[in-house]
Amino acid sequence: MLKKIISIKNVGRFYNSAASGNPQLAKYTFIAGANGYGKTTLCAVLRSMQTGDPSHVLGRKTLGVIDAPAIELLLDGGQARFDGTAWNVAKPEIAIFDGVFVAENVHSGEVVDIEHKRNLYRVIVGDAGVKLATQDAQLAAESRAKTGEISTAGKAIQPHLPAGMKLDTFIALPETTDIAAQIEAQARSVDALRQAGALRARPALSEYAIPVLPEDFTSLLVRTIDDIAQDAEQRLSTHLAAHGMTANGGNWIADGLGHADDTCPFCGQHIRGLPLIAAFRAVFSERYEALAGEIATMKAGIMRDMGDAALARLGTIAEQNSGGVEFWQKYCAIGATALAFPAEVVDAIHVLAAAAIGLLDRKAAVPLEPITPDEGFTAAHAAYDSAAAAIEAANTAIRAANVVIAEKKAAADAGDLKAAEAELDRLTAIQTRHRADVSDLCATYIKLSGEKNGIETRKEAIRKQLDAHTKTVVKPYELRINDYLVAFNAGFTITETKHAYPGGLATSSYQLVINNTAVDLGDSKTPGDRPSFKNTLSAGDRTTLALAFFLAHLERDSAVAGKLVVFDDPFNSQDAFRRRQTVHEIMKVAGKCAQVIVLSHDATFLKQVWDKSPAAERVALTIADHRAQGSKIMPVDLEHACRGRTATDIDDLQTYLTTGAGGLLDIIRKMRVVLETHCRTTYPGSFLANDWLGDMVRKIREGGDIHPAQALYDELDQINGYTSQYHHGENVADATPDQIDPSELTGFTRRTLRIVNALQA
Known part of the structure; x- marks a missing residue:
């Protein structure tokens, strides 16, 4: 309970609200004051005290003063102080119906927007629902913040993604131990598909054929x-x-015998019957010549097959194979070392040929000797x-390579280039995904995503509780609001509260x-x-609708018995019936x-509530303008303030304005x-209790611009001029009804x- 407003300093019109006779507040406290x-x-x-939010006070700091706002209130539990920055205590047990409640929870001006709907939800679901809604909102905020972190982490990964691949797909790529080898093989396959025509025309490798003895x-x-006589051989030697x-004499003699008949081709003497000549003929017989011929023929064959020309042809094949290996390695997994021409072969052939010729x-x-x-x-x-064994090993490798080459040619003819390129991109993405720097980025993304999933799981659980709670309160709340609207004779209800x-x-x-x-609520964009x-x-x-929301909320508040409830002008723009219902x-x-x-x-409205309040539990105050000293909170006598006026005067004026009912002079x-x-x-220090309207107009005129009621002067002057011609003083008989x-x-x-x-309205 608020027992006393000790002082409000430097807030709004309150330079210092304290005035002499500052009374204790009561269970029923009424405060009158002009707008x-x-x-x-x-x-x-x-x-501000209810929420602990100092901005409600700081935003209303009195303009033109140096000192900070300072407030002292006396509560049941002691003093509450605001020291210019914060309250020493908070008192959440306060419910306030005022323009702020309406603007935050129901409408601003003529519009209901998303913030009103969010705040109204909290009004409807009560404290238990508010706790769940607060948790839900906090988790939603955490989720949004985590989404922002995830987005930032995703942007860091984005430059490493191959074209067309989604982020989640990239992050989920599995690590592969031999990825470099797979990429190399797939790159060759892609290159092969791109060069299918060239592969088709390119010959396979050639096997090496080395000369043999x-x-x-x-x-x-x-x-x-x-059959050559031994003595002929002896003679010849x-x-x-x-x-x-x-x-080399044997060859010389063998050649000469071809020209010897009966005379010597060298001296012309007769040689028939000479024993030496017979020996010559025996040695160089046809069989001898045939043997020598075979020897010469074999030598020539070895020189031909193992000579420079033959080895040059072998070198040509080696060079062709070397070029072929270089070409096919781009498309096939073949080893250049095993396919290389053994370097020792040429020397081995050279040496063997020379030894054989020797x-x-x-x-x-x-010739006749072995x-x-x-x-x-x-x-x-x-x-x-x-060297021949090395050649055979190379040929074995060449035959294996030719099998791979044949398969590659066939694959190139039947392959799908786009699919192969896509697979190469995938393999390259795997390698990139698990590179140390990118792996760290992905780990961060996965960690943040896991945290967000945890938040979402908790939010889903809270939201299920909130939905269940809401379903139990929304319909009854709607029914109670409609009950209030009917009680206020509103002429409309609400439905489809969800x-x-x-x-x-x-x-x-x-x-x-x-x-x-x-009728839908609409929003600021709804066409007129x-x-x-x-x-x-x-x-x-x-x-009326806003008040119905407030009252229905209080009715469902289990802690209402301990609350201070504040109503600030709760009847604005209401007709007489609604004022009485309020x-x-x-x-x-x-x-x-x-x-x-x-x-x-409106003091008369306050007096209507005052009259229904227990005399021992009520107090009436007024906020009075004390010119340079600002507004002061002072006691007021509502009975005196409303003297000469019935509680229904304004109601009667409103009825006449609406229906035309009522006596004109009245x-x-x-x-x-x-x-x-x-x-x-409204201006208790400016007029006396026995001042009539004409007196008041004169005092305002004489007070000039500094009179508190100066803004009303023109209107009051005209209304006084109009009413005084029919109503002089208080004598109703002086008026002439037919002139009205x-x-x-x-x-x-x-x-x-x-x-x-x-x-x-």
Whole structure:
């Protein structure tokens, strides 16, 4: 309970609210004050203490003063102080119905927007629902924040994604141990498909065919002529030795015998019957010549097959294969080393050929003697055999490579280039995905995504609870609101109250029902030619709806018994019936709560509630203008303030304005009484209790611009001039009824109600 407003300093019109006679507040507290004097400021102070939010006070800091706002209030539990930055205590047990409640929860101006729906949802679901909704909103905010972090992490990964691949697909790519080899192989396949025509025309590798020694090489070396006489051989050898012709004399003699008949081709002497000649003929017989021919022929064959020309052709094949290997390696997995031409082969062939020719030369020198291969030939043949084995190994590799090449040609002819390129992109993406720097980025993304999933899981659980709770309260809440609307004789109800989560936050929405027709609330973008909240409800209807929301919320508040409930001008723009119903509802609330404070610019309205309140539990205050000292909170006598005016004067003026009912002279009298009472209660220090309207107009005129009521002067002067011609003093008999123009009276009645803020919308 708020026991006393000790002081409000430097907030709004309150330089220092304290005044002499500052009373204790009561369970039923009534505070009168003109608009702009501080009622809204007082609500802001209470709202700041309720929420603990200093902005409600700081935003209303008195302009032109240096000192910070300072507030002292006396509560049941001690003093509450605001030191210019914060409250020393918070008091959440306060419910306030004022323009802020309406603007935050129901409508702003003529529009209901998404924020109103979100706030109204909290009004509907009560404290238990608010706790769940708060958790839901916090989780939704965490989810949005985490989404932002995930988005940032995703943008960091984006440059590493191949074209057309989604982020989640990229992150899910599995790590592969031999990815580099797979990429290399796939790159060759792609290149092969791109070069299908070139592959088709490119020949396979050629096998190497190295020359070999004749099969009868060794047998030729050991061959002899068995029928040649031994003495002929002896004679020939002796003769050749005697003439120094051992090295090549045999060939010379063999050639000469072709020209010897019966005479010597050298000296012309007869040679028939000479024993030496017979020996010559025996040695160089046809068989001898044939043997020598075979030797020469074999030598020539070896020189041909193992000579430079033959080896050059072998080198050409090696070069062609080398180029082929370089080409096919781009498309096939073939090893260049195994396919290379063995470097030792050429030397081995050269050495073997030379050794073989050396042996044949020795044989040619003594055809009749067997020649045994020497160690040089044996070593050369062993080296040749090793080189031949290397050649066979290379040929084996060439045959295997040619199988791969044939398969690649066939695959290139039948392959799908786009599919192969896509697979290469996928493999490359795998390699990139698991590169250290990118892997760290993906790990961060996965971590953040996991955290967001956890938030979403918790939010889903909270939302299920919130949905279940909402379903139990929305329909009863709608029914109670409609009960209040009926009690206020509103002429409309609401329906289809439901909740949703636009933008991830819980909201409530509803439809109006007017003349049995459902009308959507609409928003600021709703066209003016479409029925909606802004063009189907009057100002009085909107106030009534907001009050119904507030009252229904209080009714469902299990903690209402301990609350301070504040009403600030709860009847704005309402007709007489609704004003009376508002009084009734305030009294019902007061009976359930710890304390009720009613603020109003209309002292008569306050007196209506005052009259129904227990005398021992009520107090009346006023917010008075003390010129340079600002507004002060002071005691007020509502009975005195409302003297000369019945509680229904304004109601009668409103009825006449609406229906034309009422006596014309009576309406004129009540116009003056309403204005006089308004001026006395609104500006208590400016007028005396026995001042009539004419006196008040004169005092305002004489006070000039500094008079507090100067803004009302023109209107009051005109209304006084109009009413005084029919109503001099208080003698109704002085008036002439048939001189009154109803249309003119209607206009002045409207202007009167506008001055006292009682004009029904």
